[in-house]
Amino acid sequence: MEDIKIWREEGWYIARIPALGIVDQAKTLRGLRKELKEAIELSIESILGDDLKIRGAKGNALQNLFVTAMLSELDSTISKKEKKILLAEA
Secondary structure, eight states, X not given: OOOOEEEEETTEEEEEXXXXXXXXXXXXXXXXXXXXXXXXXXXXXXXXXXXXXXXXXXXXXXXXXXXXXXXXXXXXXXXXXHHHHHHHHO
């Protein structure tokens, strides 16, 4: 799986999550996380419910597992980005 990429361009933080086909942007990293969380949830819901037709308690459990895993990876990527920003400002 390709890693989540986050970069800054013309005052916006932009993120790409190739595994889910998501690209999003926000003015802050906190805002970007919020936007991406929603996009991740919708994408995984669509994959499990529409594409794989996994519904009910099993579908919800799988969705929560996948969302949690993706958010963990996202948080790790954002944390690394924040550290780079702090080092650049020092």
